[in-house]
Amino acid sequence: MAKAGDACLLRLEGVRKTYRGSSTKAVDNLSLEVAPGEIFGFLGPNGAGKTTTIKMIVGLLIPDSGRIIVNGKDMVKDPVAAKKSIGFVPDNPNLYNRLTGLEYLNLVADIYRVSAAERIRRTSELLSMFDLTSAAGDIIESYSHGMKQKLALTGALLHNPPLFILDEPMVGLDPRSSKLFKDLMRNHCDQGYAVFFSTHILEVAERLCDRVGIIDKGKLIACGSMDELRTLSNEAEESLETIFLELTEPEEAV
């Protein structure tokens, strides 16, 4: 299993992506870094390029140019090695409905080469934490949306990935699971790993993230800690919501 230890766990260098048939750049010259121990919140209005960026980071899309380095491995040149360092949960995690929860987790553990002893320990721990232990033997089709979300999170954490990537992870989680999950993200980073997640819930980002990046129309328009963002907007007491709205205001409204 890949170990954290590089200077940064995720580095994007001048990443660009334009969808075929479109003249608009979905992601335009995006560069950022996520260091070990860091929770990085990725914010932006609808259609700003958040999901496209995340898809490129996890290898579901290929950038037109630029580099994506995950734990020292180039996602385009060596996707298998790069993916080994990632645990990913998309915004709407459709899982194999006709597998049981346990079969799904075993598949993930096999692919990431998690040893039998380790998978028993991690599975029991994570299932118990998400209150899924008693449902793990049932087929996923019988799960509620929230349970599927929690199972996807369990699968993504099973191999203890150095880099945890999440697209809108709070959607579908009940308040208790949401709290648990936030604690888990913090604990994960305390081990020297990193979390990169997109969200629309600005209060969560403000309270949880060490650094925040704001993307609009494919460009990273702001990036830094809350204090750095406040400096950027020249208002010491401003909330992330106000900063976000100021920075992403449509041009005609200015």
Added chain:
Amino acid sequence: MKNRVLSLILAQLNMNFAISHSRYYYLKKRQRLWEGILIVVSVIMTAALLSFGVYKLACAFYSQAAAINQERLTLVTGILAAQVLMLILGVALVIAVFYFSNDLPILIPLPLSPWEILTSKFAVILANEYLGLLVFIVPLFAAYGMRADVSIISYTLSSIIVFLTLPVIPVAIASILAVILMRIVGFTKRKDMLTIIGGFLLVLLIIGVQFYMQTKLSAPGDEQEFMIQLLSQANSLVAIAGKQFPPSIWATWAVSDSGTSKGLLSLGLFLGVSALSFGLFLAVGNKFFYQGVLSGFEAPTAKRGTLVKKSGRAQFSERTPLLSLAVTEMKLFSRTPVFVLNGFIGFLMFPVMLVVLLFMGNDPEIAGLWGSLVKMPEFHSIGALLLAAYFFLLAMFSGIPFSSFSREGKANIWFLRSLPISGRTAAMGKALAAEIMIVVGAVPGLAVLEYIARLPMTSLIIGVSLGIFSSYALCIWGVLLDMARPMLDWTDQQKAIKSNLNTAIGLVIGTVVLFLMGYPVYILFRRGYSGLVAQAISGVIIAVVLAFGLKVLGVVGDRLWSSIEL
């Protein structure tokens, strides 16, 4: 305001044929426009070639039939084959479209009656059937019309009406049976498994009824009477052949005798029974459809707490990524009724039909043919090669390898693509799963074949080995094809497997490979070489096809895998 059923039908047809989707991607965004053009041109060319083949075949058949004053046999044979095929394959299609469509959660909450939804879905099935009939029935009608003494206007008019009505009765019967089956299954806990078993039983029932009707008429003892009737009465065979499925007789008379009172009466009867069967389907559907479909929405009863009781190392056994992918693939396939009904139907139908044909038919011609085949000096060598061909044909017709990635759909492919596996591993896992399913599925047919042929152990081993390698070679090529152009955007699972263009392309590839393997063997036998030489040559050809497939996979696998962008 447009009629809402019409609106629904148009929307369903739009989704089924991906009209807006294609317009958006191919014309507006110009994404892989070349691929769209290539597909359209290839489909038209293949359809034209097939149509021409059917036309020539129908002409030859007509000449033979006309010689014994039975020219209308041309029509009834084609119509009968089309209707029986639509009936047998219709069960799986109907179950997929009616009960496993992605759009049901959108349609059911709308203020629509069951019959309105069913009518729109029925129209989708008919539209799909017309595509097949265009290639098969139109050249048949053309061949008959060109040769027989018919009035062009009335013949064309009747042909068009019969063509448009042809799928209604078989699809309506398959729909009624499927709706009743799904209603019964809805009462039970193990819905998926019972849907699979019930679907196969329905197919067996349909085959059984037809077989019964056919044999009842050609029972020994009637032979003399039959010959007298054949020689004295023109086109008497139409009634006899059509007994398997009586509407085919009315359709035949409606076309062949168009413009006459007999033709009009037959057309009226055909249209009347078609309307009646459609009406009956709507009545049955209106009563039972929602019950069946809603029971499918119910989450299976969860037996919470099972993990705690069973928890132990056995549940956490380790596998290699390749094996784990293959095992998961087999579980997913075998637990999805639409995939099983489509993919495994050949595994079941072939042995059943073989048993019916050889043991229950009492057909002296088939028995004679078989007898002379067994007496051939190279029978054991030929038998081994036929066994190998059986494996290959199962892989070819099952559609399993050619839909490997398509079956994931847009919903699930993200998961595989985000895992740390290479394109080669992903493809090998899929191919391995397909091959295991084909080999296991071949066992019943193999048992029947061996029981009949009594091949010695060496021939059996050679045949099975060649079969396993040849079908595996096709699996590799099939998986490669589906990785190059996966059809991920589908509305029902049927479209992912049997209505997938990759499956059709796979049939063409399989036919070409089979010809490449079979023709040299045929030549060798003709020139008097021993069976062992033919087997060795087959083995070499199979090894080359397999090695080339693996090489191509190694070279382009990762690139194709990365090109599946989401």
